[in-house]
Structures are given as structure tokens and as C-alpha cells.
Amino acid sequence: MSFLVDKVYYIPHRDLLVLAGRPDPSCPQPGGQIDLPREIRGPGWVAIRDVQSVSFADGTRRLCAVLDYEVVTSTPFMEFSDLEGLSLQLRPP
Numbered sequence: 001m002s003f004l005v006d007k008v009y010y011i012p013h014r015d016l017l018v019l020a021g022r023p024d025p026s027c028p029q030p031g032g033q034i035d036l037p038r039e040i041r042g043p044g045w046v047a048i049r050d051v052q053s054v055s056f057a058d059g060t061r062r063l064c065a066v067l068d069y070e071v072v073t074s075t076p077f078m079e080f081s082d083l084e085g086l087s088l089q090l091r092p093p
Helices: none
Strands: 002-011 016-023 033-036 044-047 050-055 061-068 087-091
Touching: 002 061, 044 061
Parallel strands: none
Antiparallel strands: 002 016, 002 087, 016 061, 033 044, 033 087, 050 061
């Protein structure tokens, strides 16, 4: 079970990190976990707060895994853009 990340967004006024992408082959689920790999200075397994289907300005729809920003505050050297293009492992709730 994995999730292919196309783009990462930080929403500062809500302290959220949003991973926009595609299920590969299964969908992330709220309450499940996603692996932000230690190889790219990520914290490892973190909780998924919410999952939403979002329409973008270019007309595309993407599935978005929403994370609380606090899950990455322990890893200040992780670059969010390093997640783009990766297939991240998932754990169900």
C-alpha cells in the first residue's frame, strides 16, 4: 500500500502539511499512517489527519493526505519538496 506524492503544500494559518497525489494502488485513510522516510530526513511513520479530494486551478483533481505540521517539527532539516515524486508507504488505521 502506497501513495505517490505529486506536490507538497504547507498551510501556515492552519498548521497543516498536505500531500497531493495518487493512490498506488490503495488510498490513504484518516487515522492511518504514512511513512515520511528517514533517508530524506523525515520522521518515519506519522498519523494521517484527513484525506480529501481537491480540485486544482488547472482543472485536475487530486487526492490529498492531510497531516498535522507538528509531526515534522522534530525533523527541521527535512525538505518537503524531497517527498515529491516518491511513493510513500501506508498503514491502515
